[in-house]
Amino acid sequence: MDNIVIFGAPGSGKGTYSAALVKEFGYNRISTGDVLRAEIKAGTKLGKIVKGYIDQGQLIPDEHMIDILAGVYDSMLDGPGVIFDGFPRTIVQAKALKDMLQERGEKITITINLNVSEDVLMERLLRRAKIEGRADDNEETIKKRFKVYYNQTYPLIEWFKNEGVLSEFTFKGDTNLIIKEIIEKVASL
Numbered sequence: 001m002d003n004i005v006i007f008g009a010p011g012s013g014k015g016t017y018s019a020a021l022v023k024e025f026g027y028n029r030i031s032t033g034d035v036l037r038a039e040i041k042a043g044t045k046l047g048k049i050v051k052g053y054i055d056q057g058q059l060i061p062d063e064h065m066i067d068i069l070a071g072v073y074d075s076m077l078d079g080p081g082v083i084f085d086g087f088p089r090t091i092v093q094a095k096a097l098k099d100m101l102q103e104r105g106e107k108i109t110i111t112i113n114l115n116v117s118e119d120v121l122m123e124r125l126l127r128r129a130k131i132e133g134r135a136d137d138n139e140e141t142i143k144k145r146f147k148v149y150y151n152q153t154y155p156l157i158e159w160f161k162n163e164g165v166l167s168e169f170t171f172k173g174d175t176n177l178i179i180k181e182i183i184e185k186v187a188s189l
C-alpha cells in the first residue's frame with residue numbers, strides 16, 4: 001500500500017494535489033484540517049477543544065492529532081493507498097506516523113514537498129477566504145500560521161530527507177504542470 005505525505009506551507013496546494021492523486025490512483029485521503037473542521041461543525045467534545053487553536057492559527061496538541069490519525073487510517077486499509085494531507089506537522093507527529101505505520105507493516109512511501117513563494121501563498125489564501133469563508137483565512141491569522149509553519153513544521157524537511165523519502169516540487173506559475181509532474185513521480189514508485 002502507498003503511504004504518501006503531501007507537505008507544504010498553508011496555501012501551497014496540498015488539497016488540490018491530493019485531489020489529483022485521489023482521482024488518478026484511487027487513494028484515500030486523510031486531511032487532518034478537514035477532520036478537525038468536521039468535529040467543530042458536529043459540536044463534539046474534540047471539536048470544542050480544537051476550535052480555539054484553529055481560530056488562533058496554532059497547532060492542535062500532538063496527542064489529540066495522533067489519536068485521530070490512527071482511527072482514520074485503520075478505516076482505509078482496504079484501499080490502494082493513503083494520502084496524508086496536513087499531517088505530520090511536527091517532528092513528534094512524524095515519529096508517531098512512522099511508528100503507527102511500522103506497527104501495521106507499512107512505511108512512508110514518499111513525501112511530496114510543495115515549494116511555493118510566500119507572496120503567492122498569501123494571495124491564494126486571501127482568495128480562498130473570500131470563496132470558502134474559512135475562519136482562519138484572514139491576514140492576521142495567516143501570518144501566524146506561516147510563523148507556526150516555519151518554526152514547527154518546516155524543520156521536518158530535514159527529517160524526511162534523513163528518512164530518504166523527500167521529493168521536491170517547485171511551483172512556477174502552472175498548477176497543471178505540477179499535477180502532471182507529481183502523477184508521473186507517483187506512477188514511477
Ligand code: AMP
Pocket residue numbers: 010032033034036053054055057058059060061065085086087088089093136145
Ligand atoms: P489545514 O486545513 O491543513 O490548513 O489545517 C487547518 C488548521 O487545523 C491548522 O492551522 C491547525 O490549527 C489544525 N491542524 C490541521 N492539521 C494539524 C496537525 N497535523 N497538527 C496540529 N494541528 C493541525
